[in-house]
Amino acid sequence: MDPDFLNVFTQPAALNQFLAENVIAQGEKKKLIKPTSSNNPKLEELKLLLIDWINTTLKEEHIVVKSLEEDLYDGLVLHHLLENLGSLKLDVDKIALTEKKQRQKLSVILEAVAKRLQLEESQLKWSVESILTKDLLSTLHLLVAIAKHFQPNLAMPPNVQVETITIENTSRGLKTASGVEYITENKENLEAQSKDDAFDELFSRAPEKLDAVKKFADGVILLLLIGQLEGYFLNLRDFFLTPASTMEMLHNVNLALDLLTDGGLLNFSVNSEDIVNGDMKTIMRILYCLYSKYKAKET
Incomplete structure (x- = not known):
């Protein structure tokens, strides 16, 4: 037994x-x-x-x-x-x-x-x-x-x-x-599924508006955005402002994910390679986490 x-x-x-x-x-x-x-x-x-x-x-x-x-x-x-x-x-x-x-x-x-x-x-x-x-x-x-x-x-x-x-x-x-x-x-799973459904609808209805999302793939704009919203001073020596390789992009993205996690802004697991590879749903979900926090502050 x-x-x-x-x-x-x-x-x-x-x-x-x-x-x-x-x-x-x-x-x-x-x-x-x-x-x-x-x-x-x-x-x-x-x-x-x-x-x-x-x-x-x-x-x-x-x-x-x-x-x-x-x-x-x-x-x-x-x-x-x-x-x-x-x-x-x-x-x-x-x-x-x-x-x-x-x-x-x-x-x-x-x-x-x-x-x-x-x-x-x-x-x-x-x-x-x-x-x-x-x-x-x-x-x-x-x-x-x-x-x-x-x-x-x-x-x-x-x-x-x-x-x-x-x-x-x-x-x-x-x-x-x-x-x-x-x-x-499970309410949390339903909310996550709801967000995914919303992103799927966005991708199908307005694909031309999503090209800008790809600009976040190297982590630069994402880092600058986090710094601006969270009030961080990001030393230019801590990341690559003009990354020239995949490794430098991964460094930027991993730094951004660490900042998001430390700030309690990331509520799902992320593979940094997905961002570097331009996975729009992953990038959109990260941006949605930021949007949700600062939209709530405005109201």
């Missing part, structure tokens, strides 16, 4: 209880939320918000959810939720009493969700089996996806992440791997 698996627990009794509650057949693999994440306040906030959202949505149907794991696994609540939010008419019984019927019901429901949300099988973070076995991670991913599609203005807390453990029952014993998984969107 992988020693990392044992580190999740403090006592053998906890390990035995966990294995008893999460039986994993030979050749099966499961990803679960670590017990150490159970007291995560942002996770608890998300769970309470989703419960309140479901209960508000289904208030007229007198459905009350108290636990996401215990109340959604059989498909009844999901059935009512999808009919209410998306006017989906699902060809399944409202109540499924046997496990076989519940599995069939969930199969129809999840197929309808994937079709409505236009998700490929590889994009799904849940399955019939995981929902049926009351897996909280899968249930949360499913509900967040439904809420984002049908009620995008629902104020879900951003950056909700949990520690996970993936357990695989192999012929040689249990194999495990730890990780961190986001349940709601």
Whole structure:
């Protein structure tokens, strides 16, 4: 058994209880939320918000959810939720009493969700089996996806992440791997993606205006700009005012990147060679960091 698996627990009794509650057949693999994440306040906030959202949505149907794991696994609540939010008419019984019927019901429901949300099988973070076995991670991913599609203005807390453990029952014993998984969107990644999308649009719509960006490739104008904005006195002996080689350009650019990093202005990793090679997106992102800081000062 992988020693990392044992580190999740403090006592053998906890390990035995966990294995008893999460039986994993030979050749099966499961990803679960670590017990150490159970007291995560942002996770608890998300769970309470989703419960309140479901209960508000289904208030007229007198459905009350108290636990996401215990109340959604059989498909009844999901059935009512999808009919209410998306006017989906699902060809399944409202109540499924046997496990076989519940599995069939969930199969129809999840197929309808994937079709409505236009998700490929590889994009799904849940399955019939995981929902049926009351897996909280899968249930949360499913509900967040439904809420984002049908009620995008629902104020879900951003950056909700949990520690996970993936357990695989192999012929040689249990194999495990730890990780961190986001349940709601990583706001910082979204902002970076948004900037990249804006730059892509700029490149496609106004390529003639970007020739000036190439003038920053040797680092000279960038250094002078940083010095002017940050109030640095840059000694001409510290950089090459008229660089005559790639090495001299790299020296200038590396100096500029050091100044930006020291000033807390650079919020992404940069390869200096990309700048010297005239990579416009990299140069534009650096200029945007400067612009963002000094635009904020003006306002």
